Amino acid sequence: MRRGLRVPMDDGVELLADLHLPVGAAEPRLPTVVVRSPYGRHGSLTHAPALAGAGFTVLVQSCRGTGGSGGRFRPQLDEQRDGMATHRWVRRQPWFTGTVATYGESYLGYTQWAVAGRMCRDDPGNAPDALCLNVTMADFGAVTWNRGAFSLAGSLGWSRRMALRGMRGALVRAWLARRPDRKLAEAFDVLPLSHGDTAVAGHPIAWYQDWLAHEKLTDDYWTRQSHTASVPDVTAPVYLATGWYDIFLPWQLRNYAQLAAAGRPPRLTIGPWDHGSEQSPFLAESIAFLKEHFAGAPATRPAPVRAFLTGAQRWHDLPAWPPPGTAARRWYLHPRGRLDVAVPNGGSTGYTYDPDRPTPALGGPGLAAGPVDNRAHERRADVAVFRSPPLGHAVVLAGEPIARVRFRSTAASADVFIRICDVHPDGRSMSVCDGIRRVGGVGTAATDPRPDADGFVELEVPLWPAFHRFAAGHRVGVQVSSGAHPRYARNPGSGAPAATAATTVRAHQEISHGGAHPSRLDLPVWT
Template sequence: MIAALADRALGLEPGRVRFTRREVRTPMPDGISLVGDLYRPAEATGPLPVVLIRLPYSRQAFGAIMAQPMARQGFQVLMQSTRGSFGSGGQFRPFRHERPDGLATLDWLREQPWCDGRIATTGASYFGHTQWMVAGQADVVAMGLHITASRMTDTFYPGGAPTLLNGLNWSASIGNQESDLPLLPHPLRTRRVQQALRRMPLQAADLDVAGAPVGFWRDFTGHGDPDDEFWEATYGERDRDVPPVSMVTGWWDLFVHAQLKDFQTLRESGVDARIVVGPWLHGAPAELREIVRTDVAFLDHHLRGGPAPEGARVRLHLQQADQWLEFDEWPPPATPHPLDLGALAGTESSTFTYDPADPTPAVGGPLLTKPAEQADQGPVEVRPDVLLFTGPALETDLDVVGPVTARLFVRPSVEYADVYVRVCDVDERGVSRNVVDGIRRLDPRSVPAKDVTVGPGGVCAVDLELFPTAYRFRAGHRIRVQVAGGAFPRFARNTGTGEPFGSATSGVRCRTEVLHSASHPSTVTLPVLA
């Protein structure tokens, strides 16, 4: 009865298949072994296809959420702990071993008498990364690449700015996970993270939140320079020999920007790919429910010859309209809707001063944990280091669906500076709530670049990719653009000195002039559906 209720909560018909679970160990070429749980239909007598899930988190917790519901639907599932986690040998060094370990696991699986040679993979977040590391290099039948990205640095350092809050939160989580109760909030750890975010230097902040060095945090703080090639080995193949792919993510998920780029690249390469984007935060129960529900139908088709998944390839939730949209591809056809900051301001330029000793805060957005998503921007918008450009009340609803971009002309007083842009929805009562945002870190070591051009008088033309969205601005509401020099602690403060963000101990103020004249038309462009 409990299992039936769990299946219904996940959007599945109650599974009728009894299964067995046993521990298996997979040897690696260097002599260590990886431990996993094999779920197999109890009545099975011969070899079957295998659904492989590789993760660094609790197999017990995620087994109940992902592996067991699939096993009750008749799938044979191997849930394996990655190197150095939950009983597997070796040291857990995030992102460094998943390609060789994943390929060795696939080779081993094909040699087992209970595997018929057909293997599919699935998983979310980090265990989406474990799949990208073997994509294009292993003969697998299908992949469920959920809330993840082929290039993790696109999420670690978007626009060159380190994602401080997400990075430290994840470091605290993985540094404590084998002694914590899984999937439960930790108020003490949250307080420690909040305190550690403001320390300088940041290199040893992992000691404050985890009580010991965390490999990922040391890599994250030590390899954030624009020319650092450390992360090159963590990039997944996304344009050759990738099998059919199913994706689920959310508009408030930190991976959605990179994931939609991956989806677009896969489709341009001819890969049979599908994606669902809902109104979800990373790991939200509704997001996990959609992952399991779509996985069952997707893998049933590719492993057992069941019916093909129904509906369009692209299914998007239109926020503030409570409806779903379907399209053949991403991005959908849309008309560019430019917001001219000069026309909104009525002047030719505006200035603000960013002080790393009192960094401009960020409220809401795509984060690993709450408070995230949409939030009242009032506390931010009253600050003198935030510029506001507000449009008139909309006469009709405006549906913005697709990538949002900006081009700003700025003249900072120091070479090292950040340009942060956020689009907000202001309701009839004047409450401003965030919709999408983006950041670009200016660094003379990476200029000239495709998205930063320095012109006469030190004016920089800066192109920003804001997060994509599907959002209805309702009639009577106004669209507002914020421009600032940072968004702390979501992004690490820019000290203005060029020192590595992990070892910097002090900073300098930066006065930034934003030009929005006819000769320097600073603009935010929204993709609007007909």
């Protein structure tokens, strides 16, 4: 190892990096692997020792303002310019092996998307020659404000952890990380939201304030750090890995679809994992992927896509995602909690949402996530539940379900949260996937549908992608509620900016089963 290499950026700031060199004779055809991280250079997240042990030359760099690197850390904002400068610098070094691959997960994956498309288009001679991306996406704004709802637990929790990284002493940080974070739990309930960072860290956190101040994803703050538009410009081979319970799953699969539409489908693995899972084969599959492309190693996959079918607990090798043969099947929400393929005759279902006692989050994507039994949750008065008859044969869900709900609220702003569950014969109601959509918010004003003559709006709510088998005799369950706090910050109901809203409005919500387009769910079914 060579520690503390100083890599100059275009503005003169130097970023620190460590170089891992394989012991003995290196395989000359293998690429130099570049890993850029805000979490330090010595943790297990970089996988640098294992990559070097497999024969790769590996450079691990601390992002600006982290791990001793110069400058100020501004999440996402500087990764493109710093990443491009780093790639140019790597190719001038005497230890450079002739090609470059990028590697990493979560934020480490975002740093790859930040440079790849732009450099492939504008600077192909210095662009990465392959990308290995795990549980990540090209636009963190979209997950921060998911269809108008603020991802409170993830955003404030991550900001809290990054603040802890600034504390002196690894033992202090480790001790705090093992304890229940009571201060964070209390901060989730603070209103206005702009006071939450002070409650948890003792001071405002600059980027957290920026996130809250920009509810509109069309703001320049977000558009200049989004790299979704440049994904189709990536010409290098790409390997993607993700999990059905990962926080970035929908967007990562849309990035896959962008490259597939451009004629360059990536290799893809989707397993029964959450964002922090240690079961993902990302490291081993990345090494195999890179050795196939650069060293002529034999292929290790019979098909480009490998996906785990939940409910059946088995893997499938597929030519593409979603798999060929998938078609939408429409199910309607009926009065008295029925879910059926028949069109309803009218009526409505109502419930009351109280932001002072918000509907709690139960399960869903995240760290240590997976299917959760919703039986007790479904007995809440602020959760409307719909169930199909027992299925006469197995049904396989494969893709991104879309709910279209005719909805109205007595509040100026409201959220619609939809969850699909697999209802077992013994009564268990196990979560499969879910999604949220806000109406009447600052960030949704430009896309909110107009109310009809009865005050209903038809809201389209894409749910998390899924690959799940509902067994014969099971039932499809659907929940409709108005929140999942603190996974998403509760909607106060006033329509005021989320950062400053402190007044709450108790609201009556109503789901219509009539009209030209009754409330329904389009399920992508694989046959």
